[in-house]
Amino acid sequence: MPQHTFRLNGETVTVDVEDGVRVLWVLRDVLGVTGPKYGCGINVCKACTSHVNGKAFNPCAVPIDQIGEDDEITTIEGLADTVEGDGLHPMQEAWLEHDVSQCGYCQPGQIMAAVALVNRVRAEGRAITDADLDGIRNVCRCGTYPRIRQAIRTGAESMG
Amino acid sequence: MGNHDGQPPARLSRRTFVGYVVGGAGVAVAADLTLGAAPASALPIPSLPQVAELYDLNDFLTHCALPTSNLIGIRIDDQGDAHFALPRMEVGQGITTAVAMLIADELDLPIERVHVTLAPARPELLFNQLTGGSNTIISMYTPVRVAAAVARKALLEAAAIQLGAIVSSLVAKAGVIQAPGGESLTYGEAAASAVIPETKQVRVRLKDDASLALVGKGHRRIDAVDAVTGRKEFAMDLDVPHALPTMVCRAPDLNGTARSVRNQGDVEEMPGVTHVAIIPTGVAVRARTFGQCIDAVRALDVEWNPGTVPGKDAADVLTELRRAQLPLAVPKLGAASVEGEFVFHFRSGSALEPNCAVADVRDGSATIWGGLKSPIDAQSKVAKALGLSQAKVTVNVVQGGGSFGRKLFSDAAIEAAHASKAFGAPVKLMWHRADEPRQGRVHPMAVSRIRATVLAGSVLTFEQRHTSVPVDWRHGLGERLTAEVAALPTGLGNLGFSETVFLLTQELPYNFGVITQLLNEPQPAPTRFNTGSVRNIYSPDVATANELMVDRLAARLGKDPVAFRRSHLKSKVVRRVLDRVAELGEWGRAMPAGTAQGIAIHKEYKGATAVLVEIDCRPETVNRKVRDAVTGPRVTRATVVVDAGLVINPDGVKAQMMGGFADGLAQALTYSNHLVDGHFLEASWDNSAYTRQWNTPLDFRCEVLDSDSTEPGGVGEAGVAASMAAVACAWARATGRMPTEFPINFHDPLHFEPKSFVPPVPPSPTDGLSYTF
Numbered sequence: 001m002p003q004h005t006f007r008l009n010g011e012t013v014t015v016d017v018e019d020g021v022r023v024l025w026v027l028r029d030v031l032g033v034t035g036p037k038y039g040c041g042i043n044v045c046k047a048c049t050s051h052v053n054g055k056a057f058n059p060c061a062v063p064i065d066q067i068g069e070d071d072e073i074t075t076i077e078g079l080a081d082t083v084e085g086d087g088l089h090p091m092q093e094a095w096l097e098h099d100v101s102q103c104g105y106c107q108p109g110q111i112m113a114a115v116a117l118v119n120r121v122r123a124e125g126r127a128i129t130d131a132d133l134d135g136i137r138n139v140c141r142c143g144t145y146p147r148i149r150q151a152i153r154t155g156a157e158s159m160g
Numbered sequence: 161m162g163n164h165d166g167q168p169p170a171r172l173s174r175r176t177f178v179g180y181v182v183g184g185a186g187v188a189v190a191a192d193l194t195l196g197a198a199p200a201s202a203l204p205i206p207s208l209p210q211v212a213e214l215y216d217l218n219d220f221l222t223h224c225a226l227p228t229s230n231l232i233g234i235r236i237d238d239q240g241d242a243h244f245a246l247p248r249m250e251v252g253q254g255i256t257t258a259v260a261m262l263i264a265d266e267l268d269l270p271i272e273r274v275h276v277t278l279a280p281a282r283p284e285l286l287f288n289q290l291t292g293g294s295n296t297i298i299s300m301y302t303p304v305r306v307a308a309a310v311a312r313k314a315l316l317e318a319a320a321i322q323l324g325a326i327v328s329s330l331v332a333k334a335g336v337i338q339a340p341g342g343e344s345l346t347y348g349e350a351a352a353s354a355v356i357p358e359t360k361q362v363r364v365r366l367k368d369d370a371s372l373a374l375v376g377k378g379h380r381r382i383d384a385v386d387a388v389t390g391r392k393e394f395a396m397d398l399d400v401p402h403a404l405p406t407m408v409c410r411a412p413d414l415n416g417t418a419r420s421v422r423n424q425g426d427v428e429e430m431p432g433v434t435h436v437a438i439i440p441t442g443v444a445v446r447a448r449t450f451g452q453c454i455d456a457v458r459a460l461d462v463e464w465n466p467g468t469v470p471g472k473d474a475a476d477v478l479t480e481l482r483r484a485q486l487p488l489a490v491p492k493l494g495a496a497s498v499e500g501e502f503v504f505h506f507r508s509g510s511a512l513e514p515n516c517a518v519a520d521v522r523d524g525s526a527t528i529w530g531g532l533k534s535p536i537d538a539q540s541k542v543a544k545a546l547g548l549s550q551a552k553v554t555v556n557v558v559q560g561g562g563s564f565g566r567k568l569f570s571d572a573a574i575e576a577a578h579a580s581k582a583f584g585a586p587v588k589l590m591w592h593r594a595d596e597p598r599q600g601r602v603h604p605m606a607v608s609r610i611r612a613t614v615l616a617g618s619v620l621t622f623e624q625r626h627t628s629v630p631v632d633w634r635h636g637l638g639e640r641l642t643a644e645v646a647a648l649p650t651g652l653g654n655l656g657f658s659e660t661v662f663l664l665t666q667e668l669p670y671n672f673g674v675i676t677q678l679l680n681e682p683q684p685a686p687t688r689f690n691t692g693s694v695r696n697i698y699s700p701d702v703a704t705a706n707e708l709m710v711d712r713l714a715a716r717l718g719k720d721p722v723a724f725r726r727s728h729l730k731s732k733v734v735r736r737v738l739d740r741v742a743e744l745g746e747w748g749r750a751m752p753a754g755t756a757q758g759i760a761i762h763k764e765y766k767g768a769t770a771v772l773v774e775i776d777c778r779p780e781t782v783n784r785k786v787r788d789a790v791t792g793p794r795v796t797r798a799t800v801v802v803d804a805g806l807v808i809n810p811d812g813v814k815a816q817m818m819g820g821f822a823d824g825l826a827q828a829l830t831y832s833n834h835l836v837d838g839h840f841l842e843a844s845w846d847n848s849a850y851t852r853q854w855n856t857p858l859d860f861r862c863e864v865l866d867s868d869s870t871e872p873g874g875v876g877e878a879g880v881a882a883s884m885a886a887v888a889c890a891w892a893r894a895t896g897r898m899p900t901e902f903p904i905n906f907h908d909p910l911h912f913e914p915k916s917f918v919p920p921v922p923p924s925p926t927d928g929l930s931y932t933f
Contacts, residue, residue, distance in 0.1 A: 017449070018431045022924050025449035029405055034397035035390025037561070039512045040593035041454060043925050045845045047512060052932060061928030076390035092388040099380045102815055103252025104387030105513045105561030111388060120933055134854040135786060139845045141512040141562045142252050143822025144815070145856040 005069040008033070009078025012069075023059035023067060024048050027075065035076035035108045039139060046138035049109035049116075050075045056116030076108035079115065091115045094155030102142035110138045110148055118156045128156055176365045177302070179310035182233070183358040187314045187351040190231040191307035232300075234263065234307045236315065240335050240347030242269055242308070245279035248300065249291040249533045250383075251511070251563035252819075253876040254812035257382045258297055259304055261374040261808055266308035266367060268332040269347065271374060271382065281535035281555035290635075291533035292568055292693065297808060297872045298766065309364040318354035319345045378811035383559075395530050395558045396590055400518045403586035404434060406579050407453035409443040409460045410599050412917035413467025413838045415690070418443050422461040430456050437582035441571075441599075444579040446587055451924060454592065458919040467838055468688045474605065474835040478503060481607045481627045484682030488611045490621045490674070498612045498716055500709050503901040504701040506605045506629075506833040506840070507826075508848055509694035510596040513561025519576035520586040525552040530573045531560030534635045538570035542577045564695040564823070566601050568635045571690075592921040594843035597833055601692035602840075604629035608705035612672065614716055619728070622672035622709075626662070626679045626702055631693055632686035633657035655684035661693070666702055669763045670710065670728040677702070695820075696877040699764060700827055701902070703881035704888045707760040708898065711889050721759055721889070722747050734763050736865060737770035737801045744863060745772030745799035754778035755796075758890025762882035767804045767873035771821070771886035773797065773857070777894040790830050790849040790911055793894070793904075795887060797859040798825075805873030810864045813875045817862045820879020826851040827880075828887035832903050834910070843915040843922065849905075 005014040008031070015030050024041075027033040027050075036059060039047030043061035050059055051074040052067070059073075067073070074082060079089045087093070091114050101107045113136055121128050133149045140148065182188040235243045242263055250256045256276040264271040282289060312332060319337040320327045322345055331338045338344045369376070386392035411417060418438045421427075427436050427445065432452030436445050445456040492499070517530030519542075526546055532538045535555045543550045560567050576589035591600070606628035613621040633654050662679040679698070714724035722742050729735045738761050741747075751757060751774065759772045774797040776782075784791045800817045807813055830849040833840040842848045867873075884902075892898055901907065915922045 018452075020451075021432075021449055022451045023928075025405075025451035028396075029449040029451075032399065034393070037394075037512075038396070038450065038514070038590070040844055041450075041924055042593070042844060042922050043928055043931065045512065045593070052929070055932040057932045058928050061925035061931070063926050066926075066929055076388075080389070088385075088389070095388045096380065096384050099384060099811055099815070101252075101381060101384055101387035102254070102819060103511070103513070103560065103562040104383065104392045105252075105394060105511070107387050108390045116933055130858060134856075136853045139512055139850065139852065140822075141510070141564070141850065142815075143819035143851060145822060145851070145853055146818060146860040147815075149853070149856070 004064050004067065006067045007070070007072040009074055010081055017064060019065040020063045023062045023064055023073070026064050027059060033075055033077060037105055037108060039106065046113060047106050047109045049112040049138065051112060051116060054119070056113050076112060079112065089115065090158040091155035094151040094158065097154060098147045098151040100144050100147045100151050102144055106138055106140045110140065113138050114152045114155060118152065118159055128153060176363055177306040178361055178363055179306045180231070181310060181314045181356050181360055181362055183356045185355050187236040187311060187318065187354050188233055189307055189310040189314055190233040191303045191310060192231060232303055232307060234311045236311055236347055236351040238348050238352045240351060241273040241275060242267055242311065243275045243277070244304070245277050247279040247282060247289045248296045249278055249531065249557055249560060249567065251531065251533070251560035251567060253816060254381060254809060255296045257379060258808040258812060259300060260382050261379055262301070262304050263308040265372045265374045266305045267312050269335045273335060276382070278557040278559065280557055281539040283536050283539065283550060289534070289536050292565070295874055298874055301872050305366050306364060309366055310362055313362060313364055314354065315347050315350045319350040322350065322353050375808050379809050380811070392559070394513055394561050395516050395518060396588060398518055398529055398558065400520065400529065400586060400588065403518050403520065403588040404446050404448060405450040405453050406444055406446045406576070406587040406589040407450065407457050407592060408439065408441060408575060408595070409445065409457040409462060410595055410920045411442060411464045411467060412920065413464070414469055414599065414840065416467040417441070417465045419463040419465050422463065423459070427456050427459050430459060435583040435585065437579065439575060439578040439582060441575055444575070444582065446579070446583055446585065450590065454921055454924055457592070457921055458923065460919070470838040472835060472838050474505060477605050477629065477835065478607065480682060481605070481629070484680055485607070485609055485627050486625045486678050486680045488609070488623045488625060489676065490611060490613055490623060492611070493613055496613050496615050498614060498709065498712055499610065500705065500712065500898070501607060501609045501900060502705040502708065504606045504608070505902065505906050506602045506835060507831050508597040508833055508842070509564055509566045509601040509603055509692055511560065511562030511564060511566055514591040514593060514596055515572035515600065516590040517573040517576040518586070518588050519573065519580040521546060521577055521580040522584070524548065526577055527554045527556070528573050528577065529556045529558050530570070531558050531563070531567050532570055532573060533563060533567040534570065537635045538573050541570055541574050545574050545577050546581055565693045569601060569692055593845070594915060594921045597842040597848050598840045599690065601690050601694065602833055603694040604631055604689065604691040606701050608701060610705055610709045612709060612713055614713060617717060619713055620673040622668065622670070622675045624677040624702070624705065626677065626698065628679065628681050628698070629689050629691060630654060630681040630684050630686040631658050631697065632691045633693070634686065654686050655681055662698055665697060665699060665764055667763055668706055669731045669734050669761070671730055672728065695823060696880040699762065699881040700824060700884040703760065703762045704828070704885040704902065707885035707889055708892060711892065712898070725761065731763060731768065733803050734761050734768040737761065737768045737803050740863065740865065741770035741772045741799055741801040744801065744861065745797070747772060754894060756890050756894035758886045758888070758893055760882045760885035760889055762885065764881070765874035765878045766869065766871060767802060767867070767878060769800065769802045769878050769882040771882040772799045773886045773890045775887065775890040775894050777891065786854045788846055789852065789854050790905065791854055792829060793891060794855070795825060795857045798857040800862040800879060800883070801865060802862070802878060803865045803867045804875050804878065805867050805869040805871050807864055807867070808872060813864050814862045816875040817879040818860060820877065821860065821883040822851040822856070824880045824883025825855060825887055828884045828891070828902060828904065830855065830903050830905055832906055839917060841910070841914040847912045849911070
């Protein structure tokens with residue numbers, strides 16, 4: 001069986017798994033990293049949103065053979081370690097401040113999408129707009145959308 | 161978003177209750193789960209006023225607990241932490257947080273040291289382990305507090321012996337008991353020293369409201385940190401040894417079944433695949449990863465039996481429903497009659513977490529792990545499916561990723577049990593998203609006909625005939641006895657449930673002369689469509705029909721919608737929420753052409769809700785573009801005011817109102833299932849068009865009123881009906897057209913290309929890296 005090596009949340013990991021298995025299942029079913037959730041498997045609901053090399057992506061739509069050994073995957077479990085200090089990531093703190101979560105199933109994906117959105121907007125040298133927030137595709141069946149919008153604005157401020 | 165908190169204080173009466181200290185070492189206490197249930201009132205059912213005013217679904221659910229007379233317990237461990245296994249299910253509605261707040265306050269223990277878990281199926285609780293009807297806090301409020309008070313008393317008595325002091329001189333605070341001399345004992349030390357010779361009954365007095373630190377003030381969810389760090393575990397995150405991913409290949413027709421598999425050997429040879437077998441709902445596949453299950457499901461070549469509605473379209477169902485409408489009693493009286501008919505289409509009841517369960521069936525017994533709101537019913541149905549006695553089935557309840565009524569049914573647990581038995585191996589069974597709208601539980605299609613009579617400036621009659629595809633109540637009240645009644649072959653048992661619930665929930669709180677609201681569910685056996693009491697059951701549709709008609713009546717009489725409602729409302733509680741929402745939401749402010757306000761009220765769950773929205777139906781808004789998105793009219797502002805009775809956690813109530821709004825908004829404008837040729841076309845979230853960020857109001861605020869009620873109300877569903885109705889009313893006022901089918905976009909050209917039915921699930925994409933951002 002082919003071996004695949006990549007960076008996951010700051011560590012190098014090697015897994016034995018067939019080519020073509022989507023990264024989501026490598027994470028969840030092979031490595032037991034369960035923060036990224038399944039909600040559709042076709043890159044629609046965005047519940048599995050994680051980062052590859054600092055950018056948001058949906059591992060349900062990426063075969064493992066497209067990930068190389070220098071690629072760094074960050075899941076919600078590794079987000080806090082991408083910033084200084086022992087605490088949570090500022091976006092996670094913002095989520096707590098606004099008590100965003102209800103059932104919590106979509107929230108790891110929401111937070112990972114939010115961080116990537118803030119980074120992108122910042123790279124473009126501008127502030128977050130309502131249109132940016134409207135463009136977030138992540139489904140929240142509990143309907144926490146207004147709190148998500150507030151938390152992203154708060155998180156963006158504290159991301160400095 | 162506004163933050164008009166006005167935190168309602170919890171008004172608690174000083175009442176004395178009996179609880180139990182359990183004999184043995186350490187401190188374990190119990191309270192009767194039926195404490196605090198008010199005596200049944202107003203039965204037999206009177207004809208006037210309407211039943212729901214006097215005795216509603218919550219009274220019914222609360223009283224169902226009465227014969228059980230069973231116990232819930234709190235245990236104090238050697239660290240002094242409290243443990244409580246809640247016989248209800250947390251699906252995001254915040255009940256674990258509210259219950260932890262109650263225990264922390266009554267026990268004088270920091271909330272971080274109160275550990276609320278979910279109890280496994282406890283058949284001895286009979287009717288008392290169903291999470292539904294927004295009833296948890298209503299039914300648990302007193303028993304939980306009594307148990308905590310008994311625990312506190314037991315700890316104080318144990319400490320008194322250790323400290324050589326009398327109980328009344330001791331002060332308990334934050335898990336530490338202090339004697340007058342300054343010596344102290346932690347709860348852990350007191351619990352470790354306690355030896356209770358035998359179980360005894362004790363009397364306790366609950367705290368008065370002035371000494372409650374948490375109850376009535378906003379509190380963050382107790383699982384918030386777990387949720388944002390990915391540590392919160394759902395059923396599919398559990399590490400059950402050898403439970404491998406399993407999915408089911410389903411028929412192209414709704415409820416079709418598998419006759420044979422033509423290529424079983426080939427599929428068994430596919431990478432990662434370990435097992436393939438026919439089960440009652442399709443062909444189950446077990447593999448090392450879910451991705452490999454998806455590939456195998458797509459590869460299966462299956463001969464299918466037809467489904468339960470072969471060839472049927474939504475229009476056929478509508479014809480059936482219209483034919484079965486019960487007659488209106490008041491004849492049509494020319495210009496005096498105001499009539500309306502409203503069609504409500506099927507919509508999926510899915511949560512984001514798909515149906516799923518873990519099952520390990522072996523050696524004549526079974527263990528299930530799943531998000532189950534009726535675990536006793538699940539236990540009984542799994543036992544029946546496997547031919548085992550109920551005692552051989554253990555059902556563990558796991559927190560759910562949303563429910564909305566969906567998890568009252570144990571469909572995935574039963575499938576997982578079948579699959580595990582067929583394979584002789586443990587399984588982690590999950591539905592593909594495409595399965596959810598196509599084969600999962602739906603809100604039943606319904607048509608609501610209304611005729612009102614207006615003469616000499618007054619509304620003389622208001623009649624409503626609600627005709628619905630049957631709601632499936634075969635989970636009963638969560639246990640076997642009532643589930644069996646609902647499952648009687650003719651469907652008449654189920655119809656009895658529907659009629660009862662309709663009667664107990666529907667109430668038109670206006671003085672409109674003679675009011676009749678009747679439900680009919682033709683073809684009452686709930687076996688053709690997979691329905692369920694999706695969040696708020698009949699209320700969103702019934703309220704939307706009513707409130708649109710109320711606006712029409714107001715217009716007929718030349719009255720402002722708010723003034724007309726005010727002058728006709730029977731209930732002071734509803735009038736208060738209406739007045740407040742009109743004030744907060746600035747009813748009547750000038751709006752540009754193509755935009756409008758809409759307002760609606762709803763009375764249920766021992767409280768009342770009012771919603772005021774502003775909608776923008778101008779072409780530049782309706783036609784705004786977001787990639788692959790159903791945009792359409794935009795609700796730009798929403799204001800919700802709720803009287804939820806006595807409130808434990810106002811933040812939790814607001815969260816439920818926000819979520820209920822998202823639900824009502826979707827059901828009014830965009831969210832549906834299209835039945836075409838015997839199956840539903842929708843197979844993804846984009847297809848179904850549930851509320852997304854691009855539909856979300858830019859300005860949402862919710863205010864929780866300080867209630868005059870001393871009882872908690874139910875909040876999980878209370879926001880949906882008035883939200884859906886207010887959006888519909890606003891759309892009607894903005895466009896000048898009366899909407900008659902819901903969602904309003906139902907007959908727009910289909911916004912998606914339907915995915916294949918054979919294979920029943922779409923391929924997993926490979927182009928994810930071209931969408932990074």
